[in-house]
Amino acid sequence: MKVGIVGMPNAGKSSLFNALTRAGVDAANYPFTTIEPNVAVVAVADERLDAVARVVRACEIVPDTIDFHDIAGLVAGAHSGEGLGNRFLANIRETDAIVHVVRAHHDESIIHPDGRVDPLADIETIETELIYADLEQAERRHDRVVRTARSGERAAIAEEAWLRELIGALQSGRPARTVPPPDDAPHALRDLGPLTAKPVLFVANVDEGSHEVPPAVAEHAAAQGAVAVAVSSRIESELAELDDEDAAAMRADLGLSETGLQRVVGGAFSLLDLIAFFTAGEDKPAQSWHLRRGRTAWHAAGEIHSDIQRGFVRAEVIGWQELVDAGGYAGGRDRGTLRLEGRDYQMRDGDVMTVKFTP
Numbered sequence: 115m116k117v118g119i120v121g122m123p124n125a126g127k128s129s130l131f132n133a134l135t136r137a138g139v140d141a142a143n144y145p146f147t148t149i150e151p152n153v154a155v156v157a158v159a160d161e162r163l164d165a166v167a168r169v170v171r172a173c174e175i176v177p178d179t180i181d182f183h184d185i186a187g188l189v190a191g192a193h194s195g196e197g198l199g200n201r202f203l204a205n206i207r208e209t210d211a212i213v214h215v216v217r218a219h220h221d222e223s224i225i226h227p228d229g230r231v232d233p234l235a236d237i238e239t240i241e242t243e244l245i246y247a248d249l250e251q252a253e254r255r256h257d258r259v260v261r262t263a264r265s266g267e268r269a270a271i272a273e274e275a276w277l278r279e280l281i282g283a284l285q286s287g288r289p290a291r292t293v294p295p296p297d298d299a300p301h302a303l304r305d306l307g308p309l310t311a312k313p314v315l316f317v318a319n320v321d322e323g324s325h326e327v328p329p330a331v332a333e334h335a336a337a338q339g340a341v342a343v344a345v346s347s348r349i350e351s352e353l354a355e356l357d358d359e360d361a362a363a364m365r366a367d368l369g370l371s372e373t374g375l376q377r378v379v380g381g382a383f384s385l386l387d388l389i390a391f392f393t394a395g396e397d398k399p400a401q402s403w404h405l406r407r408g409r410t411a412w413h414a415a416g417e418i419h420s421d422i423q424r425g426f427v428r429a430e431v432i433g434w435q436e437l438v439d440a441g442g443y444a445g446g447r448d449r450g451t452l453r454l455e456g457r458d459y460q461m462r463d464g465d466v467m468t469v470k471f472t473p
């Protein structure tokens with residue numbers, strides 16, 4: 115899962131990103147992860163995975179991760195810029211969700227590009243850029259689809275009508291998420307990948323000692339069905355420099371219960387309607403994975419490896435709590451809580467799965 119961090123210059127994106135990087139995972143456990151300077155790979159902590167690992171005597175714990183991309187260069191007019199502006203837009207197009215950092219702290223020593231602290235105005239500046247970027251993309255795509263639609267192809271006709279509606283919405287300042295995708299052109303939304311259709315988590319970068327999302331930001335988020343959290347990017351980046359004990363003491367002093375980073379990671383995670391499932395075995399890693407709700411054992415197998423999906427025969431499935439209660443797989447088999455399921459079994463949150471497959 116990929117999340118792009120956007121916001122005005124000086125909003126506090128890089129400070130938040132640095133804190134996330136230091137809290138990041140040991141890359142050795144994730145051989146397929148490309149380590150890039152603007153990507154922070156952060157583990158999604160899950161106590162259920164720890165319990166599963168203990169009961170099956172797994173050799174290590176490998177939590178699933180979220181990649182946070184620090185996306186610089188979003189300023190008013192970026193959508194029309196050559197080079198940097200376009201490059202940054204390509205970067206967010208590939209993400210599953212957006213974290214929108216907005217300055218709400220009043221430190222006068224930090225310059226604001228527009229010379230005033232106004233979180234709602236900043237949000238609107240960024241959202242306008244994203245809408246312009248989507249509009250340009252949608253118009254370009256429409257020019258092409260209009261020609262295939264003339265051939266009478268059903269999917270092209272549906273896509274053309276959808277693009278026209280989308281262009282109208284964007285022109286009147288409404289985000290792409292307000293226009294439902296066409297039933298007859300199932301790939302249209304994914305092919306276009308509009309930025310303003312992605313789920314958004316607002317992160318209000320607040321004054322040290324404040325824990326409140328400014329009301330204007332909270333209202334704006336609520337109106338979109340989005341979530342907003344308050345974080346001090348500066349404190350989080352300072353806390354990330356300390357060892358655990360000192361950080362805990364400083365948190366207690368500041369009256370911060372949960373880490374701001376956990377709020378950001380948890381918030382980003384809840385944006386997508388995902389469930390967790392686990393794989394684990396004795397002397398093997400215990401691992402967590404994520405899947406869109408409603409997906410099947412066959413889809414789950416594909417998350418693990420395309421070979422496992424291709425050779426899928428059946429899956430042994432048990433709920434994590436049932437596995438813990440039974441003291442392991444053998445106990446689950448005795449109690450009948452470990453079941454055999456076929457490829458169409460709909461995965462549930464917290465399932466522990468072992469796929470039998472022909473290589």
Ligand SMILES: Nc1nc2c(ncn2[C@@H]2O[C@H](COP(=O)(O)OP(=O)(O)O)[C@@H](O)[C@H]2O)c(=O)[nH]1
Pocket residue numbers: 121122123124125126127128129130219221224319320321322345346347348349
């Ligand atoms: N006082 C204060 N300063 C901050 C906070 N977050 C970031 N800054 C400062 O604001 C400046 C810009 O922050 P940065 O994270 O680089 O912003 P970016 O341009 O969005 O990446 C830096 O000097 C930070 O130290 C904060 O929560 N409080």
Ligand SMILES: [Mg+2]
Pocket residue numbers: 127128186
């Ligand atoms: Mg930056």
